[in-house]
Amino acid sequence: MIRKNGINSDGNSIGKVTKSDQRVYISQAHMQFALDVLSSLISERFNMKTHLLESFVFSPLSVQSVLMMLHLGAKGKTKAEISNALYLSKLDNNVTFSTTHEIFGGSVKNLMQDNAISNSLSMANQIFVRKDLQLSATYKLALSHYYATSLTPTDFTRDAFRLINDFVAKHTKGFINNFLTTNPSSATGILPVNALYFKGTWQYKFDERETDTDAWFQLTNGQRSKVTMMVGKFPVAYGYSHSMKTTIIELPYSVHRLGLFLMLPDEVKGLFYLIRSLNATTFTTLITSMRKSKNDEINIRIPKFEIETSPSLTTTLRNHLGLRSIFSNGEADLSGMFSRSPVAIHVHEFMHKAILKIDERGSVGAAASAAIAERIGSFNGKFFEADHPFLFFLTDKQSGLIIFAGIYSGPLEKKFQ
Known part of the structure; x- marks a missing residue:
């Protein structure tokens, strides 16, 4: 796995985190996670035959937001693997109260609620859940409290393609119109989605x-x-x-x-x-x-330049960052999401699409x-x-x-x- 311990002051393994250091720690953990994904994508996008590296872009904020929503409802090995990938295993990770989610979610809220930001940056979370599944009241409360996430009961055999693409298009102001290119599997139980849009002008504009x-x-x-x-x-x-x-x-x-x-x-x-x-x-x-x-x-x-990238992050997360059980039918434990534990709910694929234009x-x-x-x-x-x-x-x-x-x-x- 591509893992770099570079979070604490001496650059060695991560030690015990005191309360006064937690906010800085989570910021550093987010940064390290972003660098891990970046390193993995470089490996995947370098062509050994031509020795050419393909340009790419991704959103660490968007990717981690989805993982944090999954983390809230994960248990056992699945929860531990997500915590390790995000460098959060040293902190309190209970569903009902979590320093991790309070700080990360609070940082996102502070950013999005900044009046100076509102015209430049927007983000929305949504969980599309199969109609016959009942999410636990605790999980729904935690989602709403930490990430302002809403839920949409979904028939994955009929209307998921339209619902999800409409949600992403709306919250990226039409910049991403085809997030899904095919219908999700009819066996899909849940599909957490984060959509993010940014438009910023330079302080010093180029002529x-x-x-x-x-x-x-x-x-x-x-x-x-x-x-x-x-x-x-x-x-x-x-x-x-x-x-x-x-x-x-x-x-x-x-x-x-x-x-x-x-x-x-x-x-x-x-x-x-x-x-x-x-x-x-x-x-x-x-x-x-x-x-x-x-x-x-x-x-x-x-x-x-303008870069558009649609990397499936499943390989990166599973093979390089160690999130194995969540993608495995029979091993994934997302039981904290549901009032009654359903059979064999796992993440089939981690989809991500990003576009960045610089002019x-x-x-x-x-x-x-x-x-x-x-x-x-x-x-x-x-x-x-x-x-x-x-x-x-x-x-x-x-x-x-x-x-x-x-x-x-x-x-x-x-x-x-």
Whole structure:
């Protein structure tokens, strides 16, 4: 399994968590989970024959929201596996009261209820449940309390396809219209869905007249591809890690608590070393090392792009993060969801779809589903030119929630040189 223990201050195994540290711990746990999924998806999307890495995007916030809803109703081995995958096993995980859910759910509520955010970000949770199944009153109360989740009795033999696609389309403002491409199995018992939509404008907008429509981008196999580069000079936060050989900048949004962090390795293939070096501790160190000066502007060139990804996360969650029993008929224990335990309820597939568009005005996206501080290095003449693969993280800087994460590795559909 791809597991990195990088949550506590020394970067070693996770120890006992005190109450005063719980909020920071859960933020770090969320970050580590996001990095685990990111690392797994890189492995899955790297073609060993062509040596090309495919660009992708996913929403850690959306994925974890669904897992947290499942965690509320899981018991035994299934609950333990979800807790381990999310690095939450050290905390109180009772259904009726849970520090874990209180803090994570509270962070999400705080983000979504921020008046400055409301026009930029929206999220909704829904559980579609087979009509003959009765959810327990305790589970329904916990869902409502922590995640404002509503329930929809569903006939999975008839109307599930329409109901679920309509829900996702509505709450992503039409950005995702075809979340499901086929009808769910008629044997489906429950289907938890999270839909998320984001539209943000930059604090410093790129001038479209400066955009370079004929720029080169270096791919992981040594070839080059043409891209459209946005060009600007802004007083943004930046930093450099000598150990990871990586430059980082933040492109801030007009909603100041949100930022797009770009991590650019020195070398074209440095992305693979960077992802091996990243864990929650090194990620936080890199972010906190950043500096900003109003009199120190950075020359920026980054690709204009749109990425749409529909990864089935079943393989990632089962094979790399250890969530095995929940996908196994006969092993899954989701009995905490029901007033009467049904026969053989398990998760058949974990579906997720994410879209992120970056242009001169900002971003549009949708998704359904302390180490010792490092000394800052020089910034190579104050240039940030993303002409080879880089990581990106669209983050709520207040809570640490990662709304979108992914890799841009070039437009593989275009001609190479």
